[in-house]
Amino acid sequence: MTDEETExxxxxxxxxxxxxxxxxxxxxxxxxxxxxxxxxGSTLAxxxxxxxxxxxxxxxxxxxxLAANIGLIDALFKGKDGKTQAKWMTALCVxxxxxxxxxLSMSVYLDGKPHGSSKDHKSLAR
Numbered sequence: 020m021t022d023e024e025t026e027x028x029x030x031x032x033x034x035x036x037x038x039x040x041x042x043x044x045x046x047x048x049x050x051x052x053x054x055x056x057x058x059x060g061s062t063l064a065x066x067x068x069x070x071x072x073x074x075x076x077x078x079x080x081x082x083x084x085l086a087a088n089i090g091l092i093d094a095l096f097k098g099k100d101g102k103t104q105a106k107w108m109t110a111l112c113v114x115x116x117x118x119x120x121x122x123l124s125m126s127v128y129l130d131g132k133p134h135g136s137s138k139d140h141k142s143l144a145r
Contacts, residue, residue, distance in 0.1 A: 034095055041085070041091070041112075051077040052073075056074060070126035091105050
């Protein structure tokens with residue numbers, strides 16, 4: 020990038036991109052929660068109750084992303100630099116989404132695990 024191109028770049032661009040990222044993190048979180056609820060109603064109907072942990076984690080990630088976006092916009096209106104807080108909130112959202120994916124994966128694993136003796140499992144495999 021040349022100096023001329025750098026000068027033409029808006030100083031608000033990083034904030035705009037960060038705000039869009041929070042929008043996307045919120046959308047991914049809501050979609051993940053929706054997928055999990057759909058799976059609970061169908062494929063994971065017999066899964067242990069821990070499967071709801073994934074829905075809670077996805078919901079928390081969506082709420083954190085919305086709160087971070089509001090905080091970023093508020094910081095801009097107050098003339099403050101909200102980049103540091105935005106970085107921490109991004110990390111929090113990504114961590115919660117990762118935890119939710121892990122919880123959902125664990126639920127799928129536990130639902131597919133044989134619940135009887137190994138003799139029952141062998142007879143089912145035939």
